[in-house]
Amino acid sequence: MKYKLTAVLLIIAIVSCSFSRFFIYAGFQLNKNYIATKLCENRNKPWLHCNGKCYLMKKIKQAEEKQNATERESQKNLVQESYCQSILEVRFYTQLLQVIAIPNNRIELPQGYNAIFRPPQLG
Numbered sequence: 078m079k080y081k082l083t084a085v086l087l088i089i090a091i092v093s094c095s096f097s098r099f100f101i102y103a104g105f106q107l108n109k110n111y112i113a114t115k116l117c118e119n120r121n122k123p124w125l126h127c128n129g130k131c132y133l134m135k136k137i138k139q140a141e142e143k144q145n146a147t148e149r150e151s152q153k154n155l156v157q158e159s160y161c162q163s164i165l166e167v168r169f170y171t172q173l174l175q176v177i178a179i180p181n182n183r184i185e186l187p188q189g190y191n192a193i194f195r196p197p198q199l200g
Contacts, residue, residue, distance in 0.1 A: 098140060101136050101137055102133070105129065105132075109128070112129035113128045116132050117129045117132055118132070119131055
């Protein structure tokens with residue numbers, strides 16, 4: 078039961094982040110009269126016919142800036158995390174390096190075949 082509730086709450090949180098512009102617009106439509114009379118910057122200038130649209134644009138701009146800031150922060154965290162992981166993963170085990178013997182298995186041609194293996198002659 079608690080897992081289902083947690084899953085539903087997480088889904089709601091993810092959806093609310095994705096549709097923040099929709100929620101701002103819905104809130105504006107529901108409170109249009111209050112915003113036009115109390116919160117609008119141009120409420121003293123009725124000839125502009127703003128009716129609270131300036132407030133709506135300001136809220137949408139704030140939401141976009143917040144989303145961009147969180148995206149930049151998450152990208153910065155990813156870069157830092159990958160950088161730290163790449164530093165932490167490099168480990169030198171000196172005991173293992175000393176134990177491993179590298180065999181010398183070079184293939185050498187016999188000395189009598191020098192006349193066969195030579196660059197081609199032109200002319």
